[in-house]
Amino acid sequence: MNYQLDHEDIRNGIARLCAQFTGEYWRRCDRDRAYPTEFVAALTEGGFLGALIPEQYGGSGLPMSAAAAILEEIHRSGGNAGACHAQMYTMGTVLRHGSEAQKQQYLPGIADGSLRLQAFGVTEPSSGTDTTALRTAARRDGDRYIVNGQKLWTSRAEHSDLMLLLCRTTPREQVNKKTDGLSVLLVDMREARGSTLTVRPIRTMMNHATTEVFFDDMPVPAANLIGEEGNGFRYILSGMNAERILIAAECVGDAKWFIGKAAGYARERQVFGRAIGQNQGVQFPIARAYADMRAAELMLREAIRLYEQGENPGEEANLAKMLAADAAWAAGEACLQTHGGFGFAEEYDVERKYRETRLYQVAPISTNLILSYVAEHVLGLPRSY
Numbered sequence: 001m002n003y004q005l006d007h008e009d010i011r012n013g014i015a016r017l018c019a020q021f022t023g024e025y026w027r028r029c030d031r032d033r034a035y036p037t038e039f040v041a042a043l044t045e046g047g048f049l050g051a052l053i054p055e056q057y058g059g060s061g062l063p064m065s066a067a068a069a070i071l072e073e074i075h076r077s078g079g080n081a082g083a084c085h086a087q088m089y090t091m092g093t094v095l096r097h098g099s100e101a102q103k104q105q106y107l108p109g110i111a112d113g114s115l116r117l118q119a120f121g122v123t124e125p126s127s128g129t130d131t132t133a134l135r136t137a138a139r140r141d142g143d144r145y146i147v148n149g150q151k152l153w154t155s156r157a158e159h160s161d162l163m164l165l166l167c168r169t170t171p172r173e174q175v176n177k178k179t180d181g182l183s184v185l186l187v188d189m190r191e192a193r194g195s196t197l198t199v200r201p202i203r204t205m206m207n208h209a210t211t212e213v214f215f216d217d218m219p220v221p222a223a224n225l226i227g228e229e230g231n232g233f234r235y236i237l238s239g240m241n242a243e244r245i246l247i248a249a250e251c252v253g254d255a256k257w258f259i260g261k262a263a264g265y266a267r268e269r270q271v272f273g274r275a276i277g278q279n280q281g282v283q284f285p286i287a288r289a290y291a292d293m294r295a296a297e298l299m300l301r302e303a304i305r306l307y308e309q310g311e312n313p314g315e316e317a318n319l320a321k322m323l324a325a326d327a328a329w330a331a332g333e334a335c336l337q338t339h340g341g342f343g344f345a346e347e348y349d350v351e352r353k354y355r356e357t358r359l360y361q362v363a364p365i366s367t368n369l370i371l372s373y374v375a376e377h378v379l380g381l382p383r384s385y
C-alpha cells in the first residue's frame with residue numbers, strides 16, 4: 001500500500017503522534033473503558049482538532065480532505081478517533097448557522113481545545129432512525145428555554161463542555177411537516193451538570209464513552225439558539241455530509257490497518273512448513289479486502305472533491321460511508337480469519353479493532369438507511385417510511 005496520498009505532511013505528523021500511543025495504550029483504555037485523555041490532549045496540542053475551523057476564529061482553516069487525512073491516519077495506525085472526532089465537525093453547525101456573536105464566543109475556544117464541543121444530542125430511546133419523532137422539548141420562558149426530556153447514545157458527554165442539542169420547540173401535532181418545529185440549542189453542560197442535567201455512562205462492546213442524558217427543567221439562554229427557531233432539523237442535516245465523509249475516512253483507515261496486519265501475519269506465520277500467505281485461500285480474502293478498500297477510498301475522494309467545490313454531495317457522502325464501513329468490516333473479517341486463534345487474543349489488537357469497526361454499520365447512520373436514501377433520492381423509488 002504505497003500509492004500516492006494527499007496531505008503527506010499531515011499524514012506524517014499524525015503517524016509520528018500516533019506512534020507514541022501503542023497497541024498497549026489502546027488495549028489498556030479498552031480494558032478499563034477509559035477515555036484516551038493523553039491521546040486527545042496530544043491531538044489538541046498539535047492543533048489537529050481545529051483543522052476545519054477558519055483561521056479568523058483561531059483554527060487552521062484546512063479543507064475537508066485534510067481533516068479526512070487526519071482521521072484516516074489515526075485509524076490506520078491502530079488507534080481510534082471516536083473519542084474526539086466530534087470536536088472537529090460538530091462545530092460546523094455553529095459555523096454555518098450560528099450568529100457572528102456565537103462564532104466569536106465559541107469557535108476560538110473550540111479551536112484551541114479549551115472549550116470541548118464533543119457532545120451531539122439527537123438520538124432518543126424512541127427515536128434513532130426516526131429522528132423527527134424525538135420528544136425532548138424546549139419551552140420558551142422569557143429570555144431562556146426550559147428543556148425536559150432524554151437523549152440516548154450521547155457520546156463523549158462526560159468529556160465535553162458543550163452539547164449541540166436537537167429538541168422540539170413546537171409540538172409535532174402543531175406543525176405541517178414533521179421536520180418543522182425542531183430547534184438546535186448550544187447547551188453549556190458545565191452549568192447544568194449535576195442539577196438539571198444528569199449524564200449516565202453506557203458500557204458498550206467497545207470503548208466509546210457513550211452515555212444517556214436526562215434534562216430536568218434545564219434552563220438554556222435563548223441567546224444559545226442556533227439560527228432560527230423551528231429550522232433545527234435542516235441545520236443538523238446540513239452537517240451530515242461532513243460527518244459521513246469523515247467517518248468514511250476512519251473506516252478506510254481501519255481497512256488499511258486490518259489489511260496491513262493480515263498481510264504481515266500471513267507472510268510470517270508458518271504452517272505445514274511454509275507461510276500461510278502462500279495459500280490462495282488465505283491470500284484472496286485479503287486481496288479482495290484491498291480491492292474493496294480502494295474502491296471505497298475512490299468514492300470517498302469523489303465525495304471530498306465535490307464537498308470542497310461547495311456542492312452538497314449527499315449521494316457520494318452516503319455511498320462513501322457505506323462502502324468504507326463495508327470495506328472495513330470485510331477487512332476485519334479477513335484479518336481475524338488470517339490470524340486463526342491468535343486473532344482472538346487481546347495482545348494482537350485485532351479483536352479490539354474488529355469490535356470497534358462494527359459500529360459503523362449502525363452509527364452514525366445505519367446501512368439500511370443509506371440504501372433507503374439511494375433508493376429514494378438517487379433512483380427515484382417510492383419513499384418507504
Ligand SMILES: Cc1cc2nc3c(=O)[nH]c(=O)nc-3n(C[C@H](O)[C@H](O)[C@H](O)COP(=O)(O)OP(=O)(O)OC[C@H]3O[C@@H](n4cnc5c(N)ncnc54)[C@H](O)[C@@H]3O)c2cc1C
Nearest residue numbers: 120121122123128129153154155208210363364366368385
Ligand atoms: C456507540 C454509539 C454511539 C452513538 N453516538 C451518538 C451520538 O453521539 N449522538 C447521537 O445523537 N446518536 C448517537 N448514536 C445513535 C445512532 O445514531 C443510532 O443508534 C442510529 O441512528 C440507529 O438508531 P437506533 O439505534 O435507534 O436504531 P433503530 O432506529 O431502532 O433501528 C434498528 C434497526 O432497524 C433498521 N431500520 C429502522 N427503520 C428502518 C427502515 N425504515 N428501513 C429499513 N431498516 C430500518 C435500522 O437500520 C437498524 O438496523 C450512537 C450509537 C451508538 C451505538
